[in-house]
Amino acid sequence: MQDVKLPDTPITEAYPGLNNLVVDFNQMKAFLDDPLVLVEGDGVRVRDHTGQWYIDGLAGVAAVQVGHRNQGIIDAMHAQLNRIALTLPLYAASEPAIALAERLAEVTPEPLTHVKFTSGGSEANETAFKLARQFHAQTGNPGKYKVISRYKSYHGATMGALAASGGASRKLPYEPFPTGFVHVLPPDCYRSPFGLDGVECAIQSAELVDHVIVGEGAETVAALIADPVVMSAEGLIAPPIEYFKILREICDRHNVLLIFDEIITGFGRLGEMFAADVYETCPDIMSVGKGISGGYAALAAVMLTERVASAFWGELGDGVHFNAGHTYSGNPVACAAGLEAVRQIVEGGALDNGRERGRQLRAGMDELMSRYMQIGRVEGVGMLQGVEFVSDRATRSPYPGDNLLCRAVGRTARRNGLIGRMGDHTYVLAPPLTSTEEEIDEMLDILDASIAETLETFEE
Numbered sequence: 001m002q003d004v005k006l007p008d009t010p011i012t013e014a015y016p017g018l019n020n021l022v023v024d025f026n027q028m029k030a031f032l033d034d035p036l037v038l039v040e041g042d043g044v045r046v047r048d049h050t051g052q053w054y055i056d057g058l059a060g061v062a063a064v065q066v067g068h069r070n071q072g073i074i075d076a077m078h079a080q081l082n083r084i085a086l087t088l089p090l091y092a093a094s095e096p097a098i099a100l101a102e103r104l105a106e107v108t109p110e111p112l113t114h115v116k117f118t119s120g121g122s123e124a125n126e127t128a129f130k131l132a133r134q135f136h137a138q139t140g141n142p143g144k145y146k147v148i149s150r151y152k153s154y155h156g157a158t159m160g161a162l163a164a165s166g167g168a169s170r171k172l173p174y175e176p177f178p179t180g181f182v183h184v185l186p187p188d189c190y191r192s193p194f195g196l197d198g199v200e201c202a203i204q205s206a207e208l209v210d211h212v213i214v215g216e217g218a219e220t221v222a223a224l225i226a227d228p229v230v231m232s233a234e235g236l237i238a239p240p241i242e243y244f245k246i247l248r249e250i251c252d253r254h255n256v257l258l259i260f261d262e263i264i265t266g267f268g269r270l271g272e273m274f275a276a277d278v279y280e281t282c283p284d285i286m287s288v289g290k291g292i293s294g295g296y297a298a299l300a301a302v303m304l305t306e307r308v309a310s311a312f313w314g315e316l317g318d319g320v321h322f323n324a325g326h327t328y329s330g331n332p333v334a335c336a337a338g339l340e341a342v343r344q345i346v347e348g349g350a351l352d353n354g355r356e357r358g359r360q361l362r363a364g365m366d367e368l369m370s371r372y373m374q375i376g377r378v379e380g381v382g383m384l385q386g387v388e389f390v391s392d393r394a395t396r397s398p399y400p401g402d403n404l405l406c407r408a409v410g411r412t413a414r415r416n417g418l419i420g421r422m423g424d425h426t427y428v429l430a431p432p433l434t435s436t437e438e439e440i441d442e443m444l445d446i447l448d449a450s451i452a453e454t455l456e457t458f459e460e
Helices: 010-014 028-033 071-081 095-107 121-137 159-164 168-174 198-216 242-254 306-310 332-346 350-371 405-415 437-457
Strands: 038-042 045-048 053-056 112-118 146-150 181-184 221-226 230-232 235-237 257-262 285-288 300-305 375-381 384-389 426-429
Touching (some): 095 332, 121 221, 146 198, 159 181, 198 242, 221 242, 235 384, 405 437
Parallel strands (some): 146 181
Antiparallel strands (some): 112 300, 230 235
């Protein structure tokens, strides 16, 4: 291979370390041509290295639920740092982890009673898969090992989590994946292959899962994992409430554990504490992360029902315990951040405010759709909303890969001071739950102006 000479640009002169850094999901050659180095945050806003301020319309990645530079969380972490920063993960628990486990058992749906901490969402979903397989092995069904997931979903970047994910663009370089992962069609009722809309589409999509379980052999299927609202490189999908109720019944019928991946949707993002509350369906296992610490520390968790957890309870010599963990799982400083973040969401008013601001955000995007024929649909729940751009609303035809309006709008919005999630076809806003009415209006105004500005020069 030839040596690659990195460009000598002002950004690498200011930050030579950019020649060494790999930014997640970015082609660094392109990143250096259009860099974004953030140096400060305050509330819903972040400032880059040039001094420009932006509205963080993505809350980090749907994680900064209670805003940047949140002094309550900072103080909680500082106080814990002055006590102990890392306990002995192999032999000991910490007081913040114990307190946060109790708190999570209080705020999650009632059947979820036990907590296994991890450092991030990928680890949490990997843990969920291992728990599901071990549960069945220890309850008389050792042949149950397969995990069913949906196309277009994203469950993490580690090999097992990525194997369960459904987007080809992020998976192809790493094939082949471990065996035992089976995919089904998602309830994307805007682009249903069944030619159905709404509830009928959701019912058909759910019942398809039943056919797949039977086809694979129910005696081989351990779990079904679903992110209740899909936000991935493939778009945004928020199914009707009936979908998950049917999935729950199907899983119960076949003794398949239902796993909710609530890494994105948890901690108030959808207007309730969890998507399980929104969809009135409780899973057997629930992965949570991102907002659990308000985005201030690497923290995630796996919640278990008593039925699942009891399979791991026994005498020391029984060998039925969950024999896995990570160095920074349940880190005391991270858990201290989590305790304060959850307190502010529940008791501090962030949940109630986010519910109101979510309605405002949805109404504003619906209004944009009424004026721009290039918006084919508005999709989302609560403070997770997106607009999908189409070249023809009647046929729902997407823009071709070499001429993507959504990415052009996203670049314009960033220049105008708004950062959202810019996919090929869907632009998503998921701002902090603490956003004010005026700040939501400002986000919508910038998005409106950016669409109009982009269309002035965009060639269909």
